[in-house]
Amino acid sequence: MASILSVSDVNKVFEGGHEALKSVSLEIEEGEILALLGPNGAGKTTLISIICGMVNPTGGSVRVGGHDIIDDFREARRLIGLVPQEINLEPFERVLNTVRFSRGLFGKRRDDAKLETILRQLSLWDKKDARIKELSGGMKRRVLIAKALSHEPRILFLDEPTAGVDVELRKDMWQIVRQLKEDGVTIILTTHYIEEAEAIADRVGVISKGEILLIKEKDALMSQMGRKELEIELGAPLDAVPDALAHHALTLSEGGRSLIYSYDTAAERTGITTLLTDVAKAGLVTRDVSTRQSSLEDIFVGLVEDAG
Amino acid sequence: MNFEAIKAIYVFEMSRFFRTLMQSFISPVISTSLYFVVFGTAIGSRIESVEGISYGAFIVPGLIMLSVMTQATANASFGIYFPKFMGTIYELLSAPVSFFEIVVGYVGAAATKALFIGTVIFVTAHFFVDLPVAHPMAMVAFLLLTCLSFALLGFIIGIWAQNFEQLQLIPLLVITPLVFLGGSFYSVSMLPPIWQTVTMFNPVVYLISGFRWAFFGTADVPIAVSLFAIALFTGACLMVIWWIFKTGYRIKS
Numbered sequence: 001m002a003s004i005l006s007v008s009d010v011n012k013v014f015e016g017g018h019e020a021l022k023s024v025s026l027e028i029e030e031g032e033i034l035a036l037l038g039p040n041g042a043g044k045t046t047l048i049s050i051i052c053g054m055v056n057p058t059g060g061s062v063r064v065g066g067h068d069i070i071d072d073f074r075e076a077r078r079l080i081g082l083v084p085q086e087i088n089l090e091p092f093e094r095v096l097n098t099v100r101f102s103r104g105l106f107g108k109r110r111d112d113a114k115l116e117t118i119l120r121q122l123s124l125w126d127k128k129d130a131r132i133k134e135l136s137g138g139m140k141r142r143v144l145i146a147k148a149l150s151h152e153p154r155i156l157f158l159d160e161p162t163a164g165v166d167v168e169l170r171k172d173m174w175q176i177v178r179q180l181k182e183d184g185v186t187i188i189l190t191t192h193y194i195e196e197a198e199a200i201a202d203r204v205g206v207i208s209k210g211e212i213l214l215i216k217e218k219d220a221l222m223s224q225m226g227r228k229e230l231e232i233e234l235g236a237p238l239d240a241v242p243d244a245l246a247h248h249a250l251t252l253s254e255g256g257r258s259l260i261y262s263y264d265t266a267a268e269r270t271g272i273t274t275l276l277t278d279v280a281k282a283g284l285v286t287r288d289v290s291t292r293q294s295s296l297e298d299i300f301v302g303l304v305e306d307a308g
Numbered sequence: 309m310n311f312e313a314i315k316a317i318y319v320f321e322m323s324r325f326f327r328t329l330m331q332s333f334i335s336p337v338i339s340t341s342l343y344f345v346v347f348g349t350a351i352g353s354r355i356e357s358v359e360g361i362s363y364g365a366f367i368v369p370g371l372i373m374l375s376v377m378t379q380a381t382a383n384a385s386f387g388i389y390f391p392k393f394m395g396t397i398y399e400l401l402s403a404p405v406s407f408f409e410i411v412v413g414y415v416g417a418a419a420t421k422a423l424f425i426g427t428v429i430f431v432t433a434h435f436f437v438d439l440p441v442a443h444p445m446a447m448v449a450f451l452l453l454t455c456l457s458f459a460l461l462g463f464i465i466g467i468w469a470q471n472f473e474q475l476q477l478i479p480l481l482v483i484t485p486l487v488f489l490g491g492s493f494y495s496v497s498m499l500p501p502i503w504q505t506v507t508m509f510n511p512v513v514y515l516i517s518g519f520r521w522a523f524f525g526t527a528d529v530p531i532a533v534s535l536f537a538i539a540l541f542t543g544a545c546l547m548v549i550w551w552i553f554k555t556g557y558r559i560k561s
């Protein structure tokens with residue numbers, strides 16, 4: 001598939017010398033959902049701001065749909081919708097009016113039918129004449145989305161769309177994102193929540209201290225890097241791993257009630273069969289056996305710690 | 309050219325104005341009436357005429373200029389400062405609009421509001437004095453140019469300001485004194501010679517003088533000089549704005 005967004009070697013040094021992005025390169029394919037994960041201050045917002053034109057890059061280049069974001073800024077920006085991290089809205093404006101403004105700004109003719117569809121999709125239609133200040137936080141965030149969608153962009157940036165949003169609304173938000181993907185919109189979202197990336201992303205990028213540490217298909221990432229743990233619950237607690245099992249690299253759980261074996265699902269041999277045989281040979285009573293997949297969160301924490 | 313964007317900005321800004329239309333309409337009417345009561349009647353009864361024009365009529369061009377300049381500046385500076393303050397400027401920066409289009413939208417709206425207020429004062433003045441207009445075309449032209457150039461100045465102030473105090477500072481410390489000392493309520497020829505020279509450094513003098521010429525056919529400075537001065541001022545503002553957008557001064561990091 002063709003890449004709709006291509007970031008090459010972008011770096012950013014803010015006034016004062018802070019290097020927020022260090023030679024970031026990234027290719028986004030049309031129609032995918034990419035989740036950018038990263039701790040506070042990693043440079044997620046800076047990267048988005050450069051692509052969208054709010055921050056000047058210190059070096060490197062960005063192309064959107066083949067158009068350079070500086071030389072060809074009009075063509076590039078027409079393709080982009082942005083939902084910023086902060087809720088930036090004029091409190092006294094009315095919902096429909098501010099969405100209409102956004103559409104005009106992007107050079108599209110006024111089309112109230114189109115805006116009605118968008119507002120209905122975001123459950124905002126009955127609030128169309130309300131002032132922004134009369135809305136709840138979650139509604140305000142949806143107004144930001146409506147503004148970003150008002151000009152029918154092909155790429156949508158969502159900078160922490162679910163920060164400070166309750167579980168219910170977060171699920172709604174994911175539903176909206178999935179719907180947009182079905183409509184063919186490419187989505188790049190940033191988040192601190194691993195489960196969010198797990199739930200909706202096709203690919204996951206991890207960024208920390210201005211560098212992209214990894215970018216991979218979510219499923220591949222999880223099966224490739226995801227280790228599994230096998231827990232053998234024992235009939236009687238142990239003080240230490242028996243010598244007969246020492247070569248299996250086991251750990252004893254707290255209280256000695258179970259043995260924990262960590263293995264790689266992608267490996268040719270997991271070693272489970274031998275382990276279980278050896279456990280039986282050692283005369284241990286097995287009460288239960290369970291396995292657990294390590295989550296994206298474990299991977300993420302591991303990566304960021306390694307880089308730190 | 310993104311005409312839809314210019315229209316969107318212009319309409320959005322004007323809707324703010326229409327929401328407070330009564331206020332926008334009443335306040336210049338009241339302040340003009342007050343000026344006529346104080347200057348025209350109280351002082352004017354002692355000053356028979358200035359250069360053959362009744363004092364009441366003489367102050368009208370200055371009065372219009374005073375309001376137009378302050379309104380154009382205030383509206384334009386607020387218009388662009390507010391999105392900066394609210395953070396909504398992200399939208400302008402990420403939209404497919406050129407800086408030229410942004411300026412046309414905001415400055416156009418601010419100039420329109422100032423023009424509206426200038427017109428209200430012009431009409432109100434007719435209730436108090438006989439007001440001949442010797443050169444109607446020149447009057448309109450001067451009025452338009454003043455609205456435009458001071459809206460440009462206001463735009464610069466709005467970009468430059470980092471808080472509300474700074475937003476008020478320039479209008480308060482620079483524009484109001486310059487306008488008051490610029491011959492709004494007197495003829496420069498009434499000043500002692502030394503002050504006449506000093507006054508010539510005040511750009512507003514040229515605007516008011518030119519505008520007054522459009523009404524009464526007499527002026528403190530030659531009309532060509534007035535025109536040149538306002539062109540120079542507009543040009544300077546445009547240069548600064550061009551530089552602001554080229555460098556992203558105070559809007560882009």
Ligand SMILES: Nc1ncnc2c1ncn2[C@@H]1O[C@H](COP(=O)(O)OP(=O)(O)OP(=O)(O)O)[C@@H](O)[C@H]1O
Binds near residue numbers: 038045
């Ligand atoms: N305008 C600015 N001037 C100077 N430094 C800045 C500016 N904007 C961001 N930074 C710095 O750049 C770094 C990256 O910030 P950025 O906002 O991109 O992080 P982020 O990944 O979006 O974090 P968060 O998850 O908290 O939103 C931070 O160290 C921040 O302090």
Ligand SMILES: [Mg+2]
Binds near residue numbers: 044045046085159
């Ligand atoms: Mg951020």
